Amino acid sequence: MGELLRRIRYLIQRRRFDAELANDMEFHREMAARAGRNNFGNTLRMQEQAQEAWGWTWLDRFVQDLRYGFRVLVRSPGFTLMSVLVLAIGIGVNVAAFSFFDMVALKPLPVRDPDSLVRLERRSPEAYSSEMQYPSFAFYRDHARTLSAAMAVLGVPPMQFESDVQPASATFVTPNYFTELGTPAAYGRLFDPHTDSDASAAPAVVLSYGFWQRRFAGDPTVVGRVIHLNKKPATIIGITPYALASLAGQHPDIWMPMPQQPYFIDGSNVLTAWNDSSVRMWGRLAPGVTPKVAEQELHTLADELRRQHPEALWDREGIQSAPGGHMQVMQPEMYQVGAMAGVLTLLILAVAGANLGALMLARAVSREHEFGIRISIGAGRARIFRQLCTESLLLASLGSVAGLGLGCAALRTVLSKSDAPKWLSAVPDWRVLLFTTGATLVSALFFGLAPALQIARQRRRKTLARQILVGAQVAASCVLLIVTALLIRATQHALYTDPGFGYDQLLSIDPQLGTHGYKPAAARAYLDQIQARLSALPGVRSVSLVRLPPLGHTVSRERREIDGREVMMYPNWVAPDFFSTMGIPLLMGRSFLPNEKSVIVISESLARRQWPGQSPIGKSMQDGNAKETVVGVAGDAHINAISDDDAVEQYWPAQPDDMPGMVLVARVAGEPGALSPAIKNISESIDPKLFPEIRQLKLLYRDSVTGVELTATAVSFIGVVAALLSAIGIIGLVAFTVTQRTKEIAIRLALGAKPADVLSAVLKQFSLPVLLGLATGTAFAAASSKVLRKALFGVSNLDPASYAFAIAMLAAIILISMLIPARRALKLDLAKTLHYD
Amino acid sequence: MKHIPNPVTPSGALPLLILRVLQSGSLHGYAIGQRIHLLSSQVLAVEEGLLYPTLQKMLVKGWVVAEWGISETNRKVRFYRLTAAGRKHLSAELEGYDRVTRAIQEVLRTA
Numbered sequence: 001m002g003e004l005l006r007r008i009r010y011l012i013q014r015r016r017f018d019a020e021l022a023n024d025m026e027f028h029r030e031m032a033a034r035a036g037r038n039n040f041g042n043t044l045r046m047q048e049q050a051q052e053a054w055g056w057t058w059l060d061r062f063v064q065d066l067r068y069g070f071r072v073l074v075r076s077p078g079f080t081l082m083s084v085l086v087l088a089i090g091i092g093v094n095v096a097a098f099s100f101f102d103m104v105a106l107k108p109l110p111v112r113d114p115d116s117l118v119r120l121e122r123r124s125p126e127a128y129s130s131e132m133q134y135p136s137f138a139f140y141r142d143h144a145r146t147l148s149a150a151m152a153v154l155g156v157p158p159m160q161f162e163s164d165v166q167p168a169s170a171t172f173v174t175p176n177y178f179t180e181l182g183t184p185a186a187y188g189r190l191f192d193p194h195t196d197s198d199a200s201a202a203p204a205v206v207l208s209y210g211f212w213q214r215r216f217a218g219d220p221t222v223v224g225r226v227i228h229l230n231k232k233p234a235t236i237i238g239i240t241p242y243a244l245a246s247l248a249g250q251h252p253d254i255w256m257p258m259p260q261q262p263y264f265i266d267g268s269n270v271l272t273a274w275n276d277s278s279v280r281m282w283g284r285l286a287p288g289v290t291p292k293v294a295e296q297e298l299h300t301l302a303d304e305l306r307r308q309h310p311e312a313l314w315d316r317e318g319i320q321s322a323p324g325g326h327m328q329v330m331q332p333e334m335y336q337v338g339a340m341a342g343v344l345t346l347l348i349l350a351v352a353g354a355n356l357g358a359l360m361l362a363r364a365v366s367r368e369h370e371f372g373i374r375i376s377i378g379a380g381r382a383r384i385f386r387q388l389c390t391e392s393l394l395l396a397s398l399g400s401v402a403g404l405g406l407g408c409a410a411l412r413t414v415l416s417k418s419d420a421p422k423w424l425s426a427v428p429d430w431r432v433l434l435f436t437t438g439a440t441l442v443s444a445l446f447f448g449l450a451p452a453l454q455i456a457r458q459r460r461r462k463t464l465a466r467q468i469l470v471g472a473q474v475a476a477s478c479v480l481l482i483v484t485a486l487l488i489r490a491t492q493h494a495l496y497t498d499p500g501f502g503y504d505q506l507l508s509i510d511p512q513l514g515t516h517g518y519k520p521a522a523a524r525a526y527l528d529q530i531q532a533r534l535s536a537l538p539g540v541r542s543v544s545l546v547r548l549p550p551l552g553h554t555v556s557r558e559r560r561e562i563d564g565r566e567v568m569m570y571p572n573w574v575a576p577d578f579f580s581t582m583g584i585p586l587l588m589g590r591s592f593l594p595n596e597k598s599v600i601v602i603s604e605s606l607a608r609r610q611w612p613g614q615s616p617i618g619k620s621m622q623d624g625n626a627k628e629t630v631v632g633v634a635g636d637a638h639i640n641a642i643s644d645d646d647a648v649e650q651y652w653p654a655q656p657d658d659m660p661g662m663v664l665v666a667r668v669a670g671e672p673g674a675l676s677p678a679i680k681n682i683s684e685s686i687d688p689k690l691f692p693e694i695r696q697l698k699l700l701y702r703d704s705v706t707g708v709e710l711t712a713t714a715v716s717f718i719g720v721v722a723a724l725l726s727a728i729g730i731i732g733l734v735a736f737t738v739t740q741r742t743k744e745i746a747i748r749l750a751l752g753a754k755p756a757d758v759l760s761a762v763l764k765q766f767s768l769p770v771l772l773g774l775a776t777g778t779a780f781a782a783a784s785s786k787v788l789r790k791a792l793f794g795v796s797n798l799d800p801a802s803y804a805f806a807i808a809m810l811a812a813i814i815l816i817s818m819l820i821p822a823r824r825a826l827k828l829d830l831a832k833t834l835h836y837d
Numbered sequence: 838m839k840h841i842p843n844p845v846t847p848s849g850a851l852p853l854l855i856l857r858v859l860q861s862g863s864l865h866g867y868a869i870g871q872r873i874h875l876l877s878s879q880v881l882a883v884e885e886g887l888l889y890p891t892l893q894k895m896l897v898k899g900w901v902v903a904e905w906g907i908s909e910t911n912r913k914v915r916f917y918r919l920t921a922a923g924r925k926h927l928s929a930e931l932e933g934y935d936r937v938t939r940a941i942q943e944v945l946r947t948a
Contacts, residue, residue, distance in 0.1 A: 002899050010897075020903070020915055021889065024866050027914045028885055031867040046886045053893035 010054045021050055061383075065390035072391060073398075079363065080395070083356050086728075087399025088406050089721060090352025091439050095407030095428075097345040098435045100414075101338055103424050104328045106431055109245045110423050112182035114325030116148075116285045117247070118294065122277070123320040131277045133312060134258075134270055136305060140281070140319070143301050146294040147283040149180050152258060153250065154270065154279045155553075157512065157693035159230045161215070161254070167691075168211065168253040170229070172261050178206075180284060181245065188223035188238030191257050199259040203234035209242045209422075211253035229254065230691050232264055243423040247282050249327050251421065266689040267517025274312040276514070282324050291321045327421070340787045344483060344715070347476040349439065351722045353446030354473040355729035360392070361451040361465055362736040385452050392448025393440075400440040404428065463765050466733060471769035471776075474814065477719075477726040478777025479784075481810050484719030485802035486785060487712040490643075490795045494705045500637035501550065502583030503697040505541075507666045508549040509534075509679060511692040514660035523659035526686060533682045534666055539675060541667045544581035545654055547573040549663040550639035551700040557641070560648075562609045568647050569606070570640055573654045573662075579634055581667050589617045589632035592653040599653060601632040606648035628652075642704050646789070664692075672696045723810060727817045730766075735821035738762060745825055755826045762825070763818055770814055774807060851883065851891050853934060856900060856919065856927040863918035865908055866892060892917060900926050 010017050025047060051057070073080040108114035120140075122129045134152065141150035152174045158167030175197050178190035190206055207215075207222070216222045226233050240255065258279075262268050270276055285294055299318035306313040322329050371384055412426035428436070450465045511530070513523045531543045548554055548571075560569045576592040579585075579601075587604055600621065607616040607630075616630045634651070641647040654662060668675055676694050683692050738745070741762060748758050785797040795802070858864065858872045869892075870883040895901045900923030903915040919927070 003897060006897055006899060021893070023913075024915050025885060025889055027865065027908065027912055028867045028870070028889075030912075031910075032885070041884075041886050046889065049886065050889040050893045053890050053897055055897070 007054055007056070011056055011059075017054075018047075018051065022047060025050070061386070062390065065387045066394060068387065069391035069394045073395065076363075079359065080398075083359065083395055084399050084402055086352045086356055086725060087396065087443060088402035089725070090349040091400045091403030091436065091443060092406035092410070093348045093718060094345045094439050095404055095432065095436055096410045097341055099407060099411050099426065099428065099432050101342075102429070102431050102435075105326055105330050105338075107327070107424075107429065108325045109181075109247070109327065110243075111245050111325075112180070113284070115323075116287075117324035118283050118285060118291055118321040119248075119324040119329045120281045120283050120298070120319050120321055122314075122317060124314040124317040127314050127317075128320075129277050131280055133274055133277050134279050135272060135274055136312065137279055137281050139305055140283075140298060140301055143304075144283070144294070144297055146286055146289045146297045148286040149176060149284040150174075151177050151180055151247070151282045152279040153177070153247065153282070154258060154261065155250075155252075156265065156515075157510065157691075159254070159264070160691055162228050164215075168215075168229075169251075170254040170256060171250055171252040172256050172258045174258045177255075178240075181247070183244065184241055185238040186241045187220050188236070190238050190240065191255070196257040197259055199262070201260070203232065203260050203263055204237045204257060205229065205234045206238050206240060206255040207236055208240050208251060208253050208255070209244065210251070212239045215253075229256075229264060231688075234264075243421075245421065245423045247324060248280075248329060249421055251419075265512075265515055268515045269517055270515060274309055283321075291323075295319060295321050327424075336787050340784065343784065344480065344718070347480055348718060348722055349443060350446070350476040351473050351480070351725050351729075353443045354469045354476070355447075355725050356395075356443075357447035357450055358466065358469045358473075358729050358733045360447055361469070362732065364388070364451040365736075365740070388452035389444075389448055392444045392452065396440045396444035396448070399443070400436055403439075404433075404436050466737075467765060467769040470730065470733060470766055471773040473726045473729055474770050474773025474810070475777040475780070477722045478774055478807065478810055479781045480715075480719045480722040481806040482778065482781040482803055483785065483788070484712075484716045485806040486788065486795065486797065486799060487708070487715050489799060489802050491705070491709050491712045493795050494643070494708055499639075499642055499701070500584060500635055501639055502667070503550070503701045505668055505672060506550070506582065506697040507668060507672050507675065507679075508552065508695050508697060509664040509666065509683075509692050510549065510552075510695075511664070511683065511690050513662070513690070516690060518660045520657050520659045523662070524656060527659060527662060527664070529686050530664065530682060533686070534664070534679065537675065537678055537682075539669050541669055542577060542581040543664055543666045544578045545575035545662040546578055546582075546665055547654065547658060547661055547663070548640060549665065549695075550582070550697055551642070551695075551704065552640065552663070555640050557647075565609075567606075567609065568641070568644065570638070570647055570649050571652070572639075572649065573652045573658050575654050575662075578651070578665070581665055582637065582639075583667070584637045585635040587633045587635055588615065589630070591632055596653050597655070598626060598628050599631045600628045601634050601651040602630055603634055603636050603649035605636050605646075606650060607633045609648070642701070643708065644789075645795075672698060723813055726810075727813050730814060730817040731821055734763070734766070734818050735824075737765075738821055738825040742825070749826070758826065759819075759822050763822060766818065774810065778803065778807065850934070851887065852895060852900075853927070853930050854881075855891065855895065855917075856923055856930070859901065859917060859919040859923070860927065863904070863906075863916040865906070865914045865916050869917065895923070898926075899923075 025043070029043075109117075111117075122132050134154075137150065137152045141147070144150070154172040156170050156172065159170045161168040173191070175191045175193045175195075178185075179192060183190060185206075186209055191204070195201065196204060205227070212218060212222065222236050223238060224235065226235050228234070234256075244251070256264060258271070261270055270278055283294070285291065295318065298321075302313060302317050302319060306317065328334070374384060375381070408426045408428060415424060415426055450469070509530075511526070513526060518526065527545065531545075534540050534543045548556060556571060558569045558571060560567045574592075576594060579591050586601075588607075589601075591601065592599060602610075602616065602621075610616065610621075611619060616633060618629060620627045620629045622628075634649070636647075637649060638644060638647045639649075666675075673696055679692070679694055683690055745758055745762065748761070749755075781803075782798055789797050854873050855869055858869055858876070864872065866888060870885075870888055873881055873883055892901070895917075896903060900920060901917045902920055903917055905913060906916040908914045
């Protein structure tokens with residue numbers, strides 16, 4: 001320890017120490033001269049040797065290398081600028097992607113103690129649900145000792161605010177939500193367990209900052225004002241802050257306390273019903289408790305709960321926990337997509353790095369003279385190698401600083417354009433900085449290592465490194481272009497292909513009968529009435545009923561095994577005229593008859609897989625204890641899994657008991673949006689306590705496609721950039737090769753060789769790497785694009801058209817890149833060239 | 838000095854010799870060299886190129902400290918003084934050196 005301190009002291013007071021040493025040695029020489037011994041050695045060398053003892057020579061050399069490297073870069077500004085640009089793009093893309101991932105999954109929410117928050121969901125060996133019943137939540141909250149707090153969130157359809165045409169989004173939360181998260185109020189106050197836990201307290205709502213700005217222009221006097229939600233009066237008690245951090249990124253316009261839910265939603269029994277799983281639960285672990293321990297206790301409690309209410313819980317149900325302190329609760333599929341995106345961005349870096357490596361190699365060769373001199377003076381190969389590595393690091397650092405700036409700027413644009421929570425910022429945190437440093441080192445290794453090794457070994461054959469670099473570039477660009485082509489095809493497919501149902505002219509109307517306490521008979525009566533009145537409206541072609549509406553909030557699916565292959569089955573319960581209303585063709589058999597039981601209609605894909613080559617009509621499927629006969633086959637209609645081509649559907653006839661949960665679907669002529677006011681009037685005249693959620697399927701479909709469109713645009717941009725980088729790299733490399741062999745080309749031409757022959761002689765060395773690169777890239781893309789299947793809207797991940805297009809484009813680019821510099825070589829002035837010997 | 842200090846070879850024993858010489862008082866660099874030369878009956882001659890790197894290493898290790906003083910010729914020069922840590926190291930090294938030398942002599946005599 002003391003030694004380290006002494007050495008650091010030397011480093012700081014270097015000049016003084018060195019001067020003292022020089023003085024000592026000079027005195028020594030004086031005395032020796034007096035005694036007659038004039039053995040002068042190399043004074044400087046001896047001094048250096050003495051200084052080496054302090055152990056800082058490596059630092060001296062490093063600083064020397066840096067200075068020299070800096071001078072070298074300044075001497076060739078064109079090369080430096082180009083390299084920094086190439087690196088900035090390569091590293092910038094990776095930084096942006098990682099920052100995004102960091103924001104979503106790694107950054108803790110800016111709330112109180114985010115690491116102890118967990119998201120709790122129902123899970124049994126056969127089933128899973130992200131929501132649970134409120135009474136279950138209350139039971140766990142009251143009995144769990146491993147949780148110091150429990151919060152619940154209940155999402156509801158948009159509610160009518162005063163008499164506004166546009167409904168306001170709303171969410172119910174338990175009164176301890178804001179206090180647990182430590183959210184400060186921007187104005188007024190937020191919910192408090194002491195004041196707002198009582199169902200009989202004065203109805204209170206909290207407004208979001210954005211809604212407050214939009215609707216009330218930021219007027220602070222709204223606090224304390226009485227407003228009407230779905231015609232119910234309530235007092236505004238406060239405003240949430242601008243940069244609100246909510247669990248799982250909820251951002252409703254209006255927040256309401258859970259105990260007052262029955263007040264706002266008439267007839268609702270969500271707080272007491274055991275058969276309605278609709279609240280999402282979060283918990284805070286007690287100090288020192290691990291998630292595993294909490295899960296165990298909750299499992300025991302679940303067993304106890306099942307004993308008390310056997311119909312409410314599944315067999316062997318437990319609670320699974322996931323970290324709740326980040327913006328997004330990560331599902332396994334998300335990790336897959338994330339990994340794929342990560343690989344793609346790394347490929348960009350590979351292209352950039354290989355590109356740069358080729359450029360560095362070319363430059364290193366032109367510096368041969370310089371290195372030759374240094375070696376002859378006595379520089380060790382290791383020394384030169386070290387210096388080249390330092391130069392690469394310097395370049396990489398410059399590139400990464402530029403890339404960091406570029407990536408963060410891009411992210412900031414994305415954040416401001418999208419609906420992201422306001423507490424997110426594009427400013428890099430330590431994780432992003434660490435990642436950038438890693439990327440810098442990796443890229444420095446990538447493009448710096450090969451040339452440095454080659455130069456240090458002074459090998460004559462540099463073609464191998466060149467060929468490898470070209471091959472790597474081509475392979476990486478190939479993968480990127482193929483993925484781009486696939487995504488573009490998928491977007492086209494999504495926009496112009498029929499998803500199996502006529503979404504253009506459909507409306508879904510959800511009266512939420514069950515939530516408002518309607519019993520099956522009353523629900524049946526209401527639905528009959530509203531169906532009749534709707535059908536009478538001009539423009540309405542047909543109306544039907546469905547339990548899980550298309551592109552709805554709730555998705556239910558079951559994993560089935562058919563012939564050893566796993567299939568996702570999407571069930572639904574529908575009225576007989578559902579298929580005609582939705583525009584789903586009945587390919588075989590018929591639809592249901594009124595009041596029919598124990599029959600099913602299956603989708604075409606399911607029929608093909610279950611009974612290949614045979615007619616499924618009359619066959620039966622086992623469902624638990626019941627046996628159900630297939631009466632009809634409907635065309636594929638992935639109404640709740642638009643992009644997944646592998647999904648299959650199965651329909652059951654809606655029974656009287658299902659009525660409270662049914663949703664209306666209406667096919668209209670003309671503009672669907674124009675009918676909303678009429679529908680609202682009809683509903684109000686039948687039952688003014690209901691506020692049905694009316695959604696246009698056309699808009700919902702477009703939203704879901706927009707996501708794919710954005711991704712396709714981003715990836716296309718990246719793919720094109722990669723292709724351009726490769727083109728530039730190849731042009732540079734070929735130009736350099738031609739320059740090197742100028743004399744040879746001139747001699748050949750002078751001797752009468754045909755231009756084509758000369759070209760092929762020069763370019764032959766690149767043909768194998770290019771072919772290998774294309775082959776490797778294609779193979780890699782084919783193998784790894786399986787991950788994309790779920791998002792390709794039915795386009796196969798081995799779609800030959802996309803692959804052919806991508807490969808053809810890349811081959812064309814490569815060919816052009818090679819021919820441009822080569823052609824210039826053919827126009828050489830032969831006499832002048834040969835004269836230059 | 839690239840090799841590991843070996844207490845038996847002359848150059849490896851240099852730190853030991855310097856420490857021993859400084860035990861009786863601080864000296865400047867030239868005097869240390871002279872002292873060793875004289876005490877060894879002119880057998881060992883320490884060159885400048887070996888002495889100063891060794892002295893620097895001993896400074897790093899904290900066995901000696903350098904202080905300014907005036908030489909016999911009225912010149913300002915640094916005198917090297919033994920520290921407590923240096924003293925401790927010296928006694929430990931002497932013990933080791935004794936043991937090893939005796940062992941070597943035994944083998945040379947009887948083997």
